[in-house]
Amino acid sequence: MKRLLLVGAGHANAQVLRSLADAPLPDVEVTVVTPNVLAPYSGMVPGWLSGAYDFSEICVDFGPLAAAAGATLVVGELRELAPDQHRATLANGVTLDYDVLSLNVGSTLNPPDLPGKLVLSLRPLGRLRQSWETLLAEIRNSPADSSFTVTAVGGGAAGVEALLGCLARLRALQPNRKIRGTLATRGKALLPGLAPGAVRAAHKTLANAGVTVLLDTEFNETIADTSDLILWATGAQAHDWQRNSGLALSDQGFIRIDEQLRSVSHPNVYAVGDCAEWDKPLPKAGVYAVRMGPFLVRNLRAALGDGSSEAYKPQRNFLVLLATGDHRAIASRGGWSAHGALLGRPLWHWKDHIDRKFLNRFVFSASPKVAPHSQTERILEGQQ
Structure with a gap:
């Protein structure tokens, strides 16, 4: 065996x-x-942050999947x-x-310890759910008469998508509150590796969402002091x-x-x-x-x-569909890009179709089962 x-x-x-x-x-x-038995699919996390999906919709359920494969599942x-x-x-x-x-x-990721600040690390994904849901509960119960600043640290796709998604969700929760956005990256440009047209479209989308972009900028005390929520999305x-x-x-x-x-x-x-x-x-x-x-x-x-x-x-090249938090997306592959008022929504629906199709491959209804072998017995003894 x-x-x-x-x-x-x-x-x-x-x-x-x-x-x-x-x-x-x-x-x-x-x-x-x-x-975690429910494993989030990274491509759909920005949509979940924005409120487009429930958490269960973006996950592979490893319980029934392991059972269908005849595998022993250990949490x-x-x-x-x-x-x-x-x-x-x-x-x-x-x-x-x-x-x-x-x-x-x-x-x-190892974000800095900032007492008194809300710091949300975007990795590992398995721990993100509890942090985000705790934050949403706190926001719901906080006064809406003060401004609130969300800062993303990191200029890659994770930082851009997470910031736009979070801003969309928080503004939907408190539409009368002034919620600002900042993106800080030590890089000299956003979204390295994406087509120039896609990068320009992302800058425009961030500007339209009221986001201040700080390029060639290390995270510092001033940024921390002026932020209420920090999204840590560095390398x-x-x-x-x-x-x-x-x-x-x-x-x-x-x-x-x-x-x-x-x-x-x-x-x-x-x-x-x-x-x-x-x-x-x-x-x-x-x-x-x-x-x-x-x-x-x-x-x-x-x-x-x-x-x-x-x-x-x-x-060498692969398709990137960048979620923008508003049921729209920006497409990039090699030097090609697609975006804009007419294409944004169809691109989002394309992304949604691709992501759901991938997840549907792993849907099973069986319950987890334990195979009768000695290693399994040791596993169960250790979990008791």
């Missing part, structure tokens, strides 16, 4: 479970570890990895042994456990992988998405985890004795 351990409820590991639901592997014991968080011993230790002390490991845990950071994992890492602490998505130091460990780093680093964007998914599926199956592996080759 071989043991496959999936750590993280990311877009690629979801595709692995979907594959196992369609075509189970005999004599393979599958365990999936996630801190927990990785604390320590011992790749030479083929063992993972969770925060609750449970240890899990594996023959093949797939890491799809995303990245994190992705590696989880602490990665730095002590024994895996080969990049200078930033991300797991170095080869063309088969394997750790360059431990070939029975696979890593995809934000937690991994290619020889030529890829942007930390959810689209790469989605695109890596089919290759991860094939290569994990090959590692477990089913078929042959395949090299992943990142595509």
